[in-house]
Amino acid sequence: MSPASSPPLGAAPSLDPLLHQPLRSQVAAYLVGRGEATFSELKRVLQCTDGNLEAHLKKLIAAGYLQPERRSDGARGQTAYRLTPVGRSAFADYLLHLQQLFNLAPVNDTGVPEPAGWVPAPSSG
Numbered sequence: 577m578s579p580a581s582s583p584p585l586g587a588a589p590s591l592d593p594l595l596h597q598p599l600r601s602q603v604a605a606y607l608v609g610r611g612e613a614t615f616s617e618l619k620r621v622l623q624c625t626d627g628n629l630e631a632h633l634k635k636l637i638a639a640g641y642l643q644p645e646r647r648s649d650g651a652r653g654q655t656a657y658r659l660t661p662v663g664r665s666a667f668a669d670y671l672l673h674l675q676q677l678f679n680l681a682p683v684n685d686t687g688v689p690e691p692a693g694w695v696p697a698p699s700s701g
Contacts, residue, residue: 589673592666594639599624599632604641604659604667612645612658633657641666 595601602622607613613621619629636642641663645656659667 589676591673592670594635594641595667595670597632599628600636601667601670603632603636603657604663604670607642607657607659608664608667612656614654614656616654618657636663639663639666 595604599622603618606618606621615629615633618633619626622629633642633644637644639662640660642657643660645658647654647656
């Protein structure tokens, strides 16, 4: 992220709305670690329906975040998906923005962000 695109000091960074949708962020996270995956694998691992997964994959492809590759393995072909360089960069920025939000949140003595208005329970002992 360049300094020109950084939010003003103390302001919350904006999250990529395309990746902020849970299934799409899960697809991106899985593909970062796996490299590529077939439709069937993504459906099984992410436990979603064909229609739901297909709709979200189409959005990621339209944005240039995913590259589909049709493969003919035997009688039935499969499509494998991988993140494009644009998709990898967008996901890295998304994670950076989440980290920046954590850094804006008050933290407890163990370094864990606390919800606004949170008051620790009195210690016993």
